[in-house]
Amino acid sequence: MGGEELPVDSIYNILSRLPLNSLARFQCVSKVWCKYINDPYLEIMHAKRAMKDPTILIMFQLNYVIANLKFWRNASTSTSLSMLVTKEEKNSSTQVVITTKNNNPPYMEFPSKDSDSRFMVEDSIILGSCKGLMISSQDPPRKNNNNNNNKTVLLVINPLKKECYKLPPIKIWSCTSVFYEREVCGLGFDDSTNTYKMVCVVLRNQNKIRSYVDDDDDVVKDDLCTMVHVLGGGTGDSSSSWREIPQVPPYPISGEAVFANGCLHWLVSYQLKYWPSGVPRKVICFDMTKQEFGLIDPPRTLAVWAKEHLVDLDGQLGLVYDDVSGRKHCIEVWLLNPETKCWVIHCRFNKKPPFPRNQFMKVIGYWNKDAGDLLITDGCRARLFIYRLKQGVLHEANLFYENNNARRADFRLFQTTFSSTLRRGSIKNT
Incomplete structure (x- = not known):
């Protein structure tokens, strides 16, 4: 042709x-x-x-490379991306073997932020995803007489094309722990303009220290600002494309963003005086077209003494309650109806072996959407579990991989998608 x-x-x-x-x-x-x-x-x-291309399981591994044993400051970090292969026994619904593809070298590698940085959402290497693109971060390049200590370079990774794009450095995620639950980022897609947008809620003044108990409406309005970066905005110059919008979230927010139904979603920060322990947190949404924040009430659930997290369930917003207190010994997964803004229960199952005891469990996504099966990982990101919805069976997958330099792993389900709106040359490539 x-x-x-x-x-x-x-x-x-x-x-x-x-x-x-x-x-x-x-x-x-x-x-x-x-x-x-x-x-x-x-x-x-x-x-x-x-x-519908098949869903692929990807493993990200943070590698710590020491260039000079005498000087730890010469150490650097990089992330390797490996495609995993799944084999299921024909006559068994529980025997699943997951390995790296043909034991090949990593599918791709890219630089990462220092592993000691607080710009890690619950020790995740990947900070979010949208339509086949994923977000990570790295330290900005060091320049003489240029203070970049408080800046972070966000990376947009396209696994399908093996490409990695740098966004302009932005001051986000101070190393001071008091800010840990206030600054977030997320990648979404605006259907009205056919563009991807990176949204960051950051502290206006990171040197101004406040305690959690000082949080109120005035603090949110005064201390937080919302920055937006349009990927491939058409100007050909991404160095000055961060812009502030007048809207800020009604509460400080935390955790990884989930893009669904044209909106980014986060949870309200749980370390606030007006959000006591044991009360389910609300969901903050950001409409990518209107560029406005909103609130979504949580489902009425019995698992109030639980740790929550959001999850992308094949384009639907999912909310997971993991009872870490041991009172109910269960995990609940809810789905949001985008029309009614009401939650419906997807499944509820007990935390029992093979789950490790007293560990936070994270739902990664659908293992099999048609059957409603879920893929789950443990708090250490070292083991994978599958919950078979129709059979009500929970079992552990046999995971085999080897990387002696890896310090941390992060598993993600990747649905290949057509991302032609992210064109070559519109964003700086690493």
Whole structure:
């Protein structure tokens, strides 16, 4: 297909039937092919055909490399990304083996922020995801006479294209622990402009120390600001594209953002005087088109003495309650109805072996959406579990991988998606 031999409609028709990983490779054939594949019209056609590529399990590993044993400050951190392969026994619903693909070297690598940094959401390497793109962070480049100590470079990773994009450094996530539950970031997609947007809620003055008990409405309005960065905004210069918007969340927020139904979602920070322990936290949402914050009430649940986290369940917002107090010994998973803003229970099951005792468990996502099965990891991110909804069976997957330099692991489910709106050259590539 040279680009001239076939009618344009026929070319789009053919390309719209191909899997996304093939389209990603075909961009390298020629400029003509790249032009067709990066056309938003092809994205629309591809979506209408509802081609569903299989969900891939990805393992991110934080590697600590010491360049000089005498000087720890010469140590550096990098993250390796590995695609995992799953094998299930034909006559068993419980035997699942997960390994790295063909024992190959990492699929891709990229620089990471120092492992001692507080810019890690619950020790996660990945800070969020949206439509096949993922967020991580790294330390900014050190320059003479330039104080970047309080700045962070956010990275947008496209695993499908093996590309990593740097965003302009931003002051976020001070090393002072008092700010830990107030600054957040999230990546969302604005359908009205067909663009990705990075949203960061940050402290206006990170040198101004307040205690948690000082939090009130005035503190939120005075101390927090919302910064937005449009990815591939069309200017060709991403160095000055952070801009402040007048809206701030009604409460300080924390945790990893989940993008669903055109909005980013976070939980209200739990370390606040007006959010006592044992009371389910509300969800803060940010409409990507209107650029406005809103509140969503939590579900009425019996698991009030629990640790909550949000999860993306195939484009739906999920809320997980993990009873870490030992009172109910259960995990609840709820789904939000985007129309009614009401929660419906997806499943409730007991925390029992093979779960490790007294550990926080994190739901990663759907293991099998049609069956409603869930993939779960433990607090140390070293083991994987599968909950079979229809059978009510919980079992551990056999996980095999080897990386002696890894200091931390993070597992994510990756659904390949057409991200042609993130075009080459529109954002600085690492």
